Amino acid sequence: MDWAGFIQIGLASATPLALAALGGLFSERSGIVNIALEGKMLFGALCAVLATYWTGDPWIGCGLAILGGIALATAHFINCQLFDADHVVSGAAINILALGLTGFIVFGVFTSKSSVQVATLPLFDLSNVAGIPLLGPLLDFVFTGMAPLFLFVLFAAAATSWLLRHTPFGLRVRACGEDPAVATARGVNVAGTRFLCLLVSGALAGLAGAQLALGDVGFFTERMSAGRGFIALAAVIFGRWRPLPVLAACLFFGFAEASAVRLKLWWQVMPDELALIIPFALTLAILLVSRGASGMPLSLGRKQEEIELHP
Amino acid sequence: MKDILRQLRSGPLIDSLIAVLLAAAVLSIVVAAIGHNPITVLSLFICGGVGDLESIYGTLMSSMPLIFSGLSLALAFRAGLFNIGGEGQLFVGGFAAALAGHYLNLGSMTVVLMMAVAAAAGFAWAMVPIAIRLYRGAHEVIGCIMMNYIAINLCLWLVRGPFRAEASTEKTPPIQPGGWWPTLDTVGATDFNAAFFISLIIAVLVYWMLFRLPFGFELRAAGANPGAAAASGINVRSTLILTFGLSGALAGLGGAAEVSGVFGSFYSQFSPGYGFDGITVALLGRNHPVGVVAAALLFGMMRNASKLLQFEAEISADIIFLFQGIVIIALLAARPIRRAVAARLAGRA
Numbered sequence: 001m002d003w004a005g006f007i008q009i010g011l012a013s014a015t016p017l018a019l020a021a022l023g024g025l026f027s028e029r030s031g032i033v034n035i036a037l038e039g040k041m042l043f044g045a046l047c048a049v050l051a052t053y054w055t056g057d058p059w060i061g062c063g064l065a066i067l068g069g070i071a072l073a074t075a076h077f078i079n080c081q082l083f084d085a086d087h088v089v090s091g092a093a094i095n096i097l098a099l100g101l102t103g104f105i106v107f108g109v110f111t112s113k114s115s116v117q118v119a120t121l122p123l124f125d126l127s128n129v130a131g132i133p134l135l136g137p138l139l140d141f142v143f144t145g146m147a148p149l150f151l152f153v154l155f156a157a158a159a160t161s162w163l164l165r166h167t168p169f170g171l172r173v174r175a176c177g178e179d180p181a182v183a184t185a186r187g188v189n190v191a192g193t194r195f196l197c198l199l200v201s202g203a204l205a206g207l208a209g210a211q212l213a214l215g216d217v218g219f220f221t222e223r224m225s226a227g228r229g230f231i232a233l234a235a236v237i238f239g240r241w242r243p244l245p246v247l248a249a250c251l252f253f254g255f256a257e258a259s260a261v262r263l264k265l266w267w268q269v270m271p272d273e274l275a276l277i278i279p280f281a282l283t284l285a286i287l288l289v290s291r292g293a294s295g296m297p298l299s300l301g302r303k304q305e306e307i308e309l310h311p
Numbered sequence: 312m313k314d315i316l317r318q319l320r321s322g323p324l325i326d327s328l329i330a331v332l333l334a335a336a337v338l339s340i341v342v343a344a345i346g347h348n349p350i351t352v353l354s355l356f357i358c359g360g361v362g363d364l365e366s367i368y369g370t371l372m373s374s375m376p377l378i379f380s381g382l383s384l385a386l387a388f389r390a391g392l393f394n395i396g397g398e399g400q401l402f403v404g405g406f407a408a409a410l411a412g413h414y415l416n417l418g419s420m421t422v423v424l425m426m427a428v429a430a431a432a433g434f435a436w437a438m439v440p441i442a443i444r445l446y447r448g449a450h451e452v453i454g455c456i457m458m459n460y461i462a463i464n465l466c467l468w469l470v471r472g473p474f475r476a477e478a479s480t481e482k483t484p485p486i487q488p489g490g491w492w493p494t495l496d497t498v499g500a501t502d503f504n505a506a507f508f509i510s511l512i513i514a515v516l517v518y519w520m521l522f523r524l525p526f527g528f529e530l531r532a533a534g535a536n537p538g539a540a541a542a543s544g545i546n547v548r549s550t551l552i553l554t555f556g557l558s559g560a561l562a563g564l565g566g567a568a569e570v571s572g573v574f575g576s577f578y579s580q581f582s583p584g585y586g587f588d589g590i591t592v593a594l595l596g597r598n599h600p601v602g603v604v605a606a607a608l609l610f611g612m613m614r615n616a617s618k619l620l621q622f623e624a625e626i627s628a629d630i631i632f633l634f635q636g637i638v639i640i641a642l643l644a645a646r647p648i649r650r651a652v653a654a655r656l657a658g659r660a
Contacts, residue, residue: 035452075640085643088393088452092590093643097636103629108345111625222629230456237449273468280460287443287454296448 006258011150012215014254016041016208018153020232021239021246022160023069023204029164029241030197031177033301035091036076037205038229039098040069044209046102049220050109052118062121062210069206070199072098077198081191087301095229103222114221121214123147149211153247156204161243173197177297181307205229227280234283240295256282323597326649330595330641331609337637338630347624355623359616366615368503372573374604374611376401376582378510379565380589381596381603382517387558388598389521390551391534392441396455397562398586399462400436404429404563406466408570409577410474412486421489426509426567433563434556436462441555445548451555459586470579481579492572506572511604513564518600530554562586583614583628591635594642610635 020037027034047068052061072094079090106115164170172193175183180190212228213220231253239246260278264270299307339349360370380397387394394400408425417424440454467481476484492505521527532540533550541547569581588610595609596602610631617628 033450035450079640079643083643083647088450089594089639090643092393092395092452093636093639096587096590096632096639100629100632100634100636103627104341104633107625107627107629227456227460230453234449234453234457237453271468271472273464273471276464277461280457284439284443284454284457284461287447287449287457288439290447294448 006262009261010251010255010258012147012254013257014251015147015150015153015215016211017228017232017235017253018157018247018250019149019208019211020205020229021235021250022153022156022243023201023208024233024236025160025239025241025243025246026173026197026204027073027201028236028300029177029297030173030194031180031297031299031302032076032080032194032198033087033091034076034198034201035088035230035233036072036094036098037201037208037232038225038227039091039095040072040202040205041209041212041229042095042102042223042225043072043098044069044206045213045224046105046115046209046220047206048210048213049115049118050105052214053109053115056119058119058121058210058214061118061214062207065206065210065213066203067206069202069204069209071202073198073202073205074195076202077195081194084304086303099223102220106220106222115219117219118214120216120218121148121211147211147215149207149215157243157247164243169193174297176299178299180299180304208232231279231283234287237296238286238290241297242295253279253283326642326645327595327597327602327606329645330638333641334634334637338634341633342626342630347626352620352624352626355620356613356616359619360612365502369615370608370612371507372503372611373615374607375507375510375572376565376569376585377588377592377607377610377614378514378604379568380562380585381592381607382514382600383558383561383565384589384593385596385598385600385603386517386521386530386561387555388593389534390530390554391537392444392551392555392558393450393452394437394440394455394555394558394562395452395590396437396440396458396559396586397565397589398582398584399455399459400433400559400562401566401569401582401586402462402466403436403566404433405566405570405581406469406483406577407432407563408567409483409486412490412571413484413576416487416489419489421487422492422571425486425490425571426564429563429567429570430560431563433559433561433566435559436563437555437559438552441552445551466577467579470577474577476576482574483577485576486571490571491575492568504572506568509572510565510568513561514600514604517561521600526550526553562589584632588614588631588635591638594639 020041024034024037044065048061048065051064052058076090076094079085079093080087106113110116164173172183172188175186175188176190176193184190209225212224232250235249235253236246238249257279260275264272264275342349342352359366361367380401383397383400384394408429411428412421412425415421415424436458439458440451443449443454444451470481470483474483476482492509494504521531529540529545529550532543532545533547537547565585570577574581592603592606592610596604596606613631613634617631620626620630621628
């Protein structure tokens, strides 16, 4: 069995999940439920492909994907914080909006449900350092063929962990998620903190979409996020709203996806539809056996109206 | 002046009207931005939706599954639950109904059996997310989405593989003649059939249950304030389980209605997203059966007209989802804005 290839596919599948999940984590630790990850990812994927199509540079694609994610995250913030709307309803609205917007735009630009092929993000290539004794082959083995955004995810998860636990900003974020009334009383700007968290969340979810579209396949097709935003959200729950366990959960799901691909290669008569079911069935199975809500921020998803009624 | 104030303070109807108009305005700008004339697009929507008798029948038949899925969502929303799993429940309901309708023949009662089987399938499919919510604490939306993907892929596999009737289309074998709802052949409307009226009857039943039965009261109490409901002796947990199951059953019935009213078998393309449309239908209809039927007619018209739109103006049917997204956000915005306006007017008066 080709283990190196398997690991590569696993890490590549885990990368968009982990980016989106870290985004979800930021939003949820500040108290805002984020089922809009799916929509931001989808919209980010389209933005990435369009910018790459126009400029030819996939990194500009990543930039536009980040902006696209931020735009939808801002809408989510306005709904949840300023209009005091139900976070889940707002998230559903954003997902539906993203579904319509992407389908409408991709049809408008390419007169089809899919875009044309564009350039993909380059993979690390350290084969030229393989000549260095001892260290060279090791670096080559570990990094060559790896998605650069995967390294970014490792960095982002560690940074998030440090930020939430050891900085004043992190303390403010957690205060907003646990008890916004007390946070306000202690002088924390709850709306501002949540807005910042949602911007980060949108940027990461948009980048997740860019990785999805430009990491391997190099095109956009309708509904290509295919539930990954929700799997990422499930990973946030399994990781109990803590960055490093969340990253671990995403790696697990990434490797589950890679296993499904591998299973399909090995057992070719298996119908595609059944292979597609595997990640969802697995997520569901884990939701059923895990203690779901432990570690959840106490005021997650509570509207101001509710907090005023039942403090 | 007083009337205006009262309407502004508690005017859900106004919210819905404003939301639709606002969404139409935003959509006009989007359509104009890509070089179409908004008036032409609007007239295509109206011509394709209610232009002649045939398109009116088409609109009513497209509204039918939306009434079911809208009622499904509305029932769950009333209990404070979000059944985003309507699409999956619609698929399993439709598939189960198609199999029952093909393999079992009860004469003219076949169609009733199909509805019962579909309702049971939808009910069962809704049990997993609500169990995860109540016993594991994870939001039902995540479980629902997982169940959606499982249902859709499972049904697609079954209809493409084991239960495929003929090579040319992805359809199951046809249902028994007794599995069809009667059509209104006498007025020349062969595509229009009694399934639409069944959806209206179900809407009346849901209204009756919500506002006339003790269970409906318990359901609304559990949704409005679970703590108070539990304190007054309502078993909140079992109320929520039953509500979510009934919500799934309604979505499943929508699938059966499609099978015995439109296609006569399970067809892989039988839903353009009716289960998701139900979210907007319920919210726009203010979770009230009458509002749901009205909103379903609006979106049924859009779904029916979208074919003409795609054909004449080369605009994707996804424009409907865009419209829905804007409608929901406008609905979310309408209440605080309406209240702020009311407060300012009251201050001036």
